[in-house]
Amino acid sequence: MSALVFGASGGLGRALSRELAARRESLVLVARDSADLAAEAAHLRTVYGITVEWMALDASDPRAVEKLTGLPGASAIRDLFFPVGMGIEEDDGLLPPATIAALVGSNLTSVMTTISLFLPGLLAANAGNVVGVGSVAALRGRSRNVAYAAAKRGLESYFESLRHRTAATGVRVQFYRLGYLDTQMSFGRRLRFPKASPQAIARAVMRNLGKDIGCMPLPAFWRPIGWALRTLPWRIYRRLSF
Amino acid sequence: MRVRPSVTPCKKIEGVVPMARGATAPWPAGPSERRSLVTMDGGIRIADAAVHRPDRHAYFHQHENGLPAIPRGAGFSFAAASFGGGAESIEMTAFDRVIDFDTRTGRVEVEAGITLGALFEFLTPRGRYLAVQPGHHRITVGGCIAANVHGKNPARDGTFVAQVETVRLFHPRHGCVDLSRHEEPALFHATCGGLGLTGIIVAARLRTLPLPGTSFRIAHRQVAAITEGADLMAGDSARSDLAYGWFDCSRRGRTHGHGVVVTGQFLSTDEKGPAFKLPPSRFSPKRRARLPIALLNPISIRLVNTAYSWSLLRSRDTVVTLAEALYPTRANELYLSLFGRRGLHEYQALVPRANLAEFVAQLRDDATRASACITLAVAKPFNGTPDLIRFDGSGISLAIEMPRSAAANRLLPEIDRLLVRLGGRPNILKDSRLPRSVFEATYPDCDRLRAVLRRWDPQRLFRSELSERLGL
Secondary structure, three states, rough: EEEEEEEOOOHHOOOOHHHHHHHOOEEEEEEEOOOHHHHHHHHHHHHHHHOOOOOOOOOOOHHHHHHHHOOHHHEEEEEEEEEEOOOOOOOOOOOOOHHHHHHHHHHHHHHHHHHHHHHHHHHHHHOEEEEEEOOOOOOOOOOOOOHHHHHHHHHHHHHHHHHHHHHOOOEEEEEEEEEOOOOOOOOOOOOOOOOOOHHHHHHHHHHHHHOOEEEEOOOOHHHHHHHHHOOOOOOHHOOOOO | OOOOOOOOOOOOOOOOOOOOOOOOOOOOOOOEEEEEEOOOOOEEEEEEEEOOOOOOHHHHHHOOOOOOOEEEOOOOOOOOOOOOOOEEEEEOOOOEEEEEEEOOOOOOOEEEEEEHHHHHHHHHHHHHEEOOOOOOOOOHHHHHHOOOOOOOOOHHHHHHHHHHHEEEEEEOOOEEEEEOOOOOOOOOOHOOOOOOEEEEEEEEEEEEEOOOEEEEEEEEEEEEOHHHHHHHHHHHHOOOOEEEEEEEEEOOHOOOEEEEEEEEEOOOOOOOOOOOOHHHHOOOOOHOOOOOOOOOOOHHHHHHHHHHHHHHHOOOOEEEEHHHHOOOHHHHHHHOOOOOOOOOOEEEEOHHHHHHHHHHHHHHHHHHHHHHOOOOOOOOOEEEEOOOOOOEEEEEEEEEEEEOOOHHHHHHHHHHHHHHHHHOEOOHOOOOOHHHHHHHHHHHHHHHHHHHHHHHOOOEEEEEEHHHOOOO
């Protein structure tokens, strides 16, 4: 039995890979850059003595993920983790079509395509975990990340459907709506709320693995913030600039 | 010196794709953060330093042009070796992987940002350890190489460079190059102890030793003077895994320099049991300086020293865990914090053994005349060969500490003059104030390093407050 980690070369993906490796789970790592993947795979093999395969692919092209089924260890994959996300500064609703396609491809379509490749195996085994990662940006649409927030909200909806689909099976579907993470994406940015460490989030994900938690905001202080944002009347919300 | 003109693909890390030569992307690349940085001694503080924290290997693609930069590890140096001088700091802590480990030879290949603690937790269960390590486990391997730190018994084990086999160095102008004693030896030696001025250490292959045990037997012996302690250490260093002396310099008169010589050996039986996990620590130069005022003054220093001396001598022989023996600074975090925001001066001098008595006597007189309050001195025996600007040679290293004050400012130039006269050398990484003239008088090889740097990096892309102050 092994786990597939999308976006494994940095941030939360790297932290999750190390937590899984510490549990002696075989891993399939996926990310864009082969040098980072090779280095991380070498680290996990050397430190934890586990089997690690890796594949470099561009998740903005959803068809590229179909190559994953060709990996030798693909049939043994029972846990799927998607700590991936691609955001860009100029996401103000005026992005060119190719950029929108890449953004939606990375954040939504590639995840859906990958799950569709492995879900039959999980259902046949009546076991496994599918863990999606969304963002507080999807709580309410806003002008600064139009396509990103739409893709993440779509992802949240997809995971809810998936949870419903697998409710009577041994497959657990979980979704985490994350606040700010201390990653390269947020490095140097002055943010309104504290950044969580990827290691702390990864440990929380591991603790919850196998539980029917549905959608969980992390860190927990985002729960009341999310509630407040969602209930804020439009006439007030429209005046906010954030 | 032969300089390789193109990027060398990393031997173990597959798939590094160099950017085409002639690329003009700005460098350092990626997001940066504005942060206040301070030296461990509190002497140099920059409120708005630019810090980059790359985490992908694509960062080591080639760029022809760039802004001044300097690599940074844990930032534990007492001098501003990883910031200042108009440079942007490149924090390497995300490159923290163990890439390869040869169980037969014990050689381990690691990325530069891995901490000594993480490497300890990897090596110890595999029955290996690094013989030369500084006192805090959060220091990075890259920082140890760039500073060529010493460990618990430099007279026997040498300095950090002794266990470095290869270094992978990145310079925007040259790409990645692999250095060793056989491949680019001049650049290898300039990089080990080169303060990060040759470029960014990306990875290194290190020699490790078989671990004789995971417990240490420590012996404490009371001595009446620093010179007596130096004699004891010199006699014991060859058969000890750890040898240093602690001396109380806060007293005046005949009791000045009373102290304790500490020697230790591995125990083959694990009396303390395996201790492969290190306790968490968030210690940093900023945390050290959180107290707004110094709580150390001549009276409290005497109390602290008396209590510390009593605690050492209470049990003349004791058994401690390997982690406690290797990383003693962990236990001294509170003591360093007592110097408060204003900080401390540490002056580490390597003094020829024949001149130690004169150095100690003159130091005591100078301190009395300047009304300076030296808290303590820590001595270690050295038996190496000086090279370039490494803190190495033959003699006794004496590290003295004192609170920052006007009296200390009067005393330090006196120590500079004394050290130059007696043929010693100061540790440039322990003194954020050391003047260039003293550095040049005590490190006659510094021009050789300057020549290597000029040939390798004519634009001098890598610099820091320390390198600018010393004219490197």
